[in-house]
Amino acid sequence: MSDKIDYLLEDIETITPSPEFVAASPVPTDLDERAKADRLGFWAEQARDLHWHTPFTQVLDWSDAPIAKWFDDGELNASYNCLDRHVLAGNGDRVAIHWEGEPGDTRTITYAELLGEVKRAANLYESLGVTAGDVVAIYMPMLPETIVAILAAARIGAVHSVIFGGFSADSIRQRVEDANAKLVVTTDGSFRRGKVLPLKDTVDAALDGGGASVEHVLVVQRAKNDVSITEGRDLWWHDEIAQVSDEHVAKAFPAEQPLFILYTSGTTGKPKGLLHTTGGYLTQASFTHRTLFDLQPETDVYWCTADVGWVTGHSYLVYGPLANGATQLMYEGAHDFPDLGRWFELIQKYGVTILYTAPTAIRSYMKTGRKIPEAYDLTSIRLLGSVGEPINPEAWEWYREVIGGNRVPVVDTWWQTETGAVMISAIPSQTSLKPGAAQKPVPGIVVSVVDEQGNRVDPGEMGLLTITEPWPAMARGIYGDRERYVETYWSQFPGRYFAGDGAGVDKDGDLWLLGRVDDVMNVSGHRLSTMEIESSLVDHPFVAEAAVVGATDETTGQAVVAFVVLKQSQADKIAATDPVSDLRSHVAKDIGSFARPREVHIVDELPKTRSGKIMRRLLRDVADGKAVGDTTTLTDSAVMSAISSGMAQGS
Ligand code: ATP
Ligand code: MG
Numbered sequence: 069m070s071d072k073i074d075y076l077l078e079d080i081e082t083i084t085p086s087p088e089f090v091a092a093s094p095v096p097t098d099l100d101e102r103a104k105a106d107r108l109g110f111w112a113e114q115a116r117d118l119h120w121h122t123p124f125t126q127v128l129d130w131s132d133a134p135i136a137k138w139f140d141d142g143e144l145n146a147s148y149n150c151l152d153r154h155v156l157a158g159n160g161d162r163v164a165i166h167w168e169g170e171p172g173d174t175r176t177i178t179y180a181e182l183l184g185e186v187k188r189a190a191n192l193y194e195s196l197g198v199t200a201g202d203v204v205a206i207y208m209p210m211l212p213e214t215i216v217a218i219l220a221a222a223r224i225g226a227v228h229s230v231i232f233g234g235f236s237a238d239s240i241r242q243r244v245e246d247a248n249a250k251l252v253v254t255t256d257g258s259f260r261r262g263k264v265l266p267l268k269d270t271v272d273a274a275l276d277g278g279g280a281s282v283e284h285v286l287v288v289q290r291a292k293n294d295v296s297i298t299e300g301r302d303l304w305w306h307d308e309i310a311q312v313s314d315e316h317v318a319k320a321f322p323a324e325q326p327l328f329i330l331y332t333s334g335t336t337g338k339p340k341g342l343l344h345t346t347g348g349y350l351t352q353a354s355f356t357h358r359t360l361f362d363l364q365p366e367t368d369v370y371w372c373t374a375d376v377g378w379v380t381g382h383s384y385l386v387y388g389p390l391a392n393g394a395t396q397l398m399y400e401g402a403h404d405f406p407d408l409g410r411w412f413e414l415i416q417k418y419g420v421t422i423l424y425t426a427p428t429a430i431r432s433y434m435k436t437g438r439k440i441p442e443a444y445d446l447t448s449i450r451l452l453g454s455v456g457e458p459i460n461p462e463a464w465e466w467y468r469e470v471i472g473g474n475r476v477p478v479v480d481t482w483w484q485t486e487t488g489a490v491m492i493s494a495i496p497s498q499t500s501l502k503p504g505a506a507q508k509p510v511p512g513i514v515v516s517v518v519d520e521q522g523n524r525v526d527p528g529e530m531g532l533l534t535i536t537e538p539w540p541a542m543a544r545g546i547y548g549d550r551e552r553y554v555e556t557y558w559s560q561f562p563g564r565y566f567a568g569d570g571a572g573v574d575k576d577g578d579l580w581l582l583g584r585v586d587d588v589m590n591v592s593g594h595r596l597s598t599m600e601i602e603s604s605l606v607d608h609p610f611v612a613e614a615a616v617v618g619a620t621d622e623t624t625g626q627a628v629v630a631f632v633v634l635k636q637s638q639a640d641k642i643a644a645t646d647p648v649s650d651l652r653s654h655v656a657k658d659i660g661s662f663a664r665p666r667e668v669h670i671v672d673e674l675p676k677t678r679s680g681k682i683m684r685r686l687l688r689d690v691a692d693g694k695a696v697g698d699t700t701t702l703t704d705s706a707v708m709s710a711i712s713s714g715m716a717q718g719s
Contacts, residue, residue, distance in 0.1 A: 071595035073582070074659070076574040077528040082500035083468075085477055089450070093497035095359050103511035110512050111138070111540050115351040118391065119153045120144045121320030124347070128538060134558045134565070135545055136538045138348030143320035146327060146346050147190070147223035149354075150390035151183040152318060163395045166369070166418050167212050170259040170401025177212055179393070182219075185212075187316035188309050189220030195312060196284050196303075198251050200225030200321065203329070205249035205282075207231045207240055207271055209258030210400045213288045213305065214376050217253040218328075218386055222346075225321045229329040229341075232377025233258055233265070234678050237273035239700065244274065246341055247329050247547060248281040253305075257291030261405045268295040323347030329547045330379055332485045333679040334701030336568070336586055340556070341547040342485050348540030350387055352489040356510055357388030360479055360493045361422050362451055369448070371397040372424040373411070378679045379485040380455055383541075384424055388489075403429065408436055412444035419448040423471065424481075426456035428680035430467045435612035437637035438470045446471060451496055452478045457681050458581045460603040461504035468503075482506040482581055484567060486557065488541030491515070492579055504603065507578045513539055517571045517579070522561045525573065530582060530597055533571040534564045570597055587684050589618030589626045594662045596628065598684060601665070604658040605630060610638050610647055615674050615682045616665070619691035627666035629691040630655075631711065634670060667691075669715065675708050677701045690715055 103110040108127040115124070115138075124142025154162065160180030167175040177185075198204060204221040206228055208214040214230075221228040229247050231240055244252065254271045257264040268287055275282055287295065288305040297304075327346045331339035357363060361370065370389055374380035389396050397418050403411050415423065433441060452472050454464070459480050468478045477496035483489060491513050492506040499507060509515045517531040518524055525531035542565070546553040560566040570582040582588075582597035589596045598616045605614035613633040621627035632651065634642055648668045656664035675683045678701055689696045690712055699705055 071530045072528050073530055073572050073580075073597065073600060074528070076572050076580060080502050080574065082502055083477075084500045085497055086475070089362075089477065090497050092364070093362050094364055095362055095495060095497050097498060099359065099495070099511040107512055107514070107537065111351065114355040114512070115139050115142075115347060115540070117354065118144060118149050118347075118350055124323060130538055133538070133563070134554060135550070136348070136542055137324050138351070138540045139323040142323045142347055144323060144347055144350070145223065145318040145320060146350055146387065147186055147219045148318035149350060150219060150387065151179060151186060154179045154393045155183050159393055162393065164390065165212055165215070165396060165398050167398045168400065168414060170262075170405060175212060182212075182216070184314045185216045186219045186223060187314050188312050189216050190223040190316045191312035192286075192308050193220055193224055193226065193251065196251060198224065198226050201227065201326070202251070203227045203229055203247040203249040204251045204253060205229045205231060205240070205244050205247070207233060207235075207252060207254045207267060208288065208376075209233045209255060209267070209290065210376060210398055211255065211288065211290060212398070215386055215398075218376070219390075222327060223316065223318050225319070225325055227326045227328060230377050230382070232375060232678055233267060234377075234703075236700075237270050240271060240274035241278040243331060243341070244279040244282060249279070250281060250283050252282055252285045253288070254285060255288045255290040256295045257293040259291060259401055261402045264291040264293045266293055266295070272296065272298075321346060324544070326544075328382065330382060330485055333378065333677045333681055335677050335681045335683060336584060336685065337698065339701065340552070342543040343545050343547045344488050344541070345544050348542070349488050350391055352539065352541035353383040353388040354391035356490040356493075357384060357394075358392045359495060360481060360490055360510070361424070361453060362496050363392055363394055363422070365393045365395070368394060368421045369397060369419050370394045370422045370424075371399075371415070371418075371420045373399070373403070373429065374424070374426070374455075375679070379488070380424075383489050408433070408440045409443060412441050412446060415446055415449065416444045421448055422451045422453070423449060424453035424455065426680050427454055427459040427463055428457065428676060428682075430454070430459070430463045431606070431613045433470075434463060434466050435633060435635055437635065439637075441470050447473060449473070450476050452476055454478065454480045455483070456679065458583060458599045459504060460599070460606045462603065462606045464503040477501055478503075480504070480506045486543045486567075487535075487539070488543060491535065491539070492581075502578060505574070505578050505580045509579070513537075515579070516564075517573050518561070522564075527573050527575045527577070530570055530572055530588070530595055532585060533567045533569045533581070534561055535567065536564050584684075587617070589616075589628060591618065591626050591628060591662055592624040596663055600659060601628060601630065601655060601663055604655050604663075605632055605651060607658070608651060608654050610634050610642050611651070613674055615684055615687055617684050617688040617691050619666070619688065621666065628663060629687075630665040630668045631671050631674060631687055632668060633672065633674060669711070671711050671714060673704075673707045673710070675711070676703050678703050687711070
């Protein structure tokens, strides 16, 4: 494999952090140096930033590889670390959560109040017979009680399994049964674009004829829709919580106590249930959160827009920010309700300083145009983060310019459900930024971009991203299926973790994510990354979003087929041209004639997972004229029917 990615060898203009940003940064400047000198010592030092009921003496035990043990003889409590210790340090009055409901109702919750709620919920769980090691399934929208339900499980050593609130009854049943959940916590309903989704009904359907391990369902009242209550099984949260004490002592649990099970987004196939444990996970989630977001807990208002049902919600909405004593915004509803200004209105209202979101959101605002964000005062923002997919340079620039006022750093953070916390990112006070690149392994993380034989690739070549040393937040396997874990991630390159993502290294040694390896195309012997062609398309002034797949082609083996969403703001200009032929030549000019798309399809929307990632495998099926594969994690099946029928009509 020696496919060149030309732009990795070009001079790339970097953006250096402003002197004011650097001067104000609390992040030590020698992290990388210390981590390189003594990696395990470095992680031990980060772990000691947490409160340990029993200090650890061992750092890493890799004898049962690839299942690691970190800080194994230490004991701690994740909930204590996120709550009690801040209150004991005198920060009980600090706001933990500014919560805004979709209809506009609000709540402000301090660390002391959140601790009180979590103590009650811990008592409630215990009164229902939930003990350490039991699994609590949480199927909820974005409510403060969702965080309470999570931390209460952690507090008593129970394992939470959060199921994204948009999943179907079948998906809930599978997850509940996979983990033998004993308790389910849900709400009556949730608000979504002004409508009420009946979550409790969906749980009822999931448990009807399945989920036999479930003893109780706790129902938080939110939307006040009618629900049916199964006597003996279902209990109203507010009734029960009023009857339990708000005194609860957090017990110590071993560092390797299971903390949660979480399923991947399912972009490439059936979701995998990853198991994460306590000490190492909390160490890396909190370290990366304060370092990569330059956290100043006394003054920042942090906002991660991810749903708590995804790993980003776990590490950067629950554990990272709360372990660091941050003040954060949590928003219940849709970004476009009642209109597309909602997020910007929230930034203005709460004075958000750090925003962490996904390229899919950024590109959707690129589609509707900068007029919407420009109508709000976004000057409170001092740092922007991106996660979930590769961010095209064009989207990175737009994000920085329009949302960040051309002033602030943007960090692109690469990681996965499996890695538990960020693995590759710039440090905003220290790294000269390159639009579109994730850039550097986090201090203490060691990666290598290799070819299929496992040899390190040269700069400018497309390779496979591997992680060569164990890290604290790494998954401790796929729940109940060690073999599948080993097979999926550790068999391609023995002793090394293979993430499934393609990457390249530029001439300065910085890392660029090039999309999933499964999506790499082979056109007349040229291997092409989806990212490369999609970025070229998004770079064209008409294009907001693009997805590229390799379709079977008799002459070239595979041919490039592109699906593009055009910018609404450019409609007049587009109408006066032939966008399809423009875009085909644009790519040919930009990358080379071998990359010229055989077809360009203009579509209204791209198929995405519920976490917002483009599902190229479905588009590949369409491009090949095959039946479309598994769509259980697709957000909106109407998108695929619209694309398929558009193709049939030769759009
Ligand atoms: P599945 O593994 O079930 O197919 P998934 O990989 O989408 O689902 P997640 O764990 O939520 O599930 O996503 C991790 C993946 O998201 C990464 O492997 C990578 O492909 C992509 N990703 C996340 N952040 C970035 C980023 N900053 N740059 C490029 N890709 C990213
Ligand atoms: Mg994955």
